[in-house]
């Protein structure tokens with residue numbers, strides 16, 4: 241089998257309401273749909289996060305496509321290495337693993353989709369096989385005010401999510417007010433994780449962690465700057481609350497540094513950081529050797545990423561019991577099936593061929609128009 245063409249389509253899937261976090265407000269998921277077509281008629285699908293410029297990401301993907309045309313889709317690792325070399329190393333710029341991962345993730349996903357469809361098996365069976373029957377997710381409570389976040393948390397707790405996660409780093413007073421309101425709303429038994437998204441330095445983090453103790457918070461995610469493993473290690477050394485590494489880890493090299501420096505109790509990692517399923521598995525294996533769980537990360541993505549992440553997560557023994565997914569925020573999805581709404585905080589491991597989803601082409605057209613409309617506004 242040979243790859244005959246690679247098609248890229250910028251899309252915007254709007255959120256049902258604005259998404260608030262420490263770095264601002266997000267209105268929707270901007271992605272590039274990647275289609276890998278083959279000479280046997282099999283088509284694989286993936287997506288790359290496209291912000292802030294879909295046109296720029298498409299341009300990179302077109303260069304990557306030139307590396308892949310007329311080659312076998314079963315050579316995933318070699319194609320990705322060659323594409324990374326052609327895009328980021330061949331001209332002496334040497335190293336862009338974080339940006340490179342973001343660009344190439346959609347292509348890597350699509351290659352797994354082709355491979356699975358070619359043999360009529362889910363991708364996880366080609367990656368060593370599932371060690372889980374289902375994937376557990378945390379309830380991601382959203383809102384602008386403490387009352388809004390607490391009301392959302394209450395709804396999620398009632399829906400069966402055991403872990404409630406929400407954003408902090410939005411001002412110390414608001415953060416404590418929100419945490420108190422959430423704890424009151426969900427009662428004493430549900431678990432709480434908070435994410436300040438790098439807004440605290442080690443002294444600030446220590447001060448906030450001491451205050452958060454009163455509300456039985458079990459984990460604080462990436463409190464300090466994304467470039468400093470040392471700062472995260474410093475916080476963790478004196479923190480009575482578990483510390484998660486998020487933006488400080490994109491690659492397996494980053495994961496090794498975090499583990500070596502005992503900088504985290506948990507590594508949060510997603511396909512758009514690692515450049516796809518294979519890279520995520522590498523991070524997980526390094527974390528496993530340090531007896532650390534990994535937690536799936538979510539970005540501004542559609543159900544395509546949820547399904548692709550589900551496939552690789554199924555194969556990871558040290559997968560955490562509270563993973564992130566972002567479908568809940570979409571006004572509508574470009575995945576038609578399966579139903580990606582968790583029941584009691586869980587989704588089954590997907591059994592369909594490839595990445596295990598069917599695309600809703602009417603909604604792809606809507607998302608294409610939404611991207612064009614947003615581009616014309618800019």
Ligand SMILES: [Mg+2]
Nearest residue numbers: 435461462486
């Ligand atoms: Mg995070």
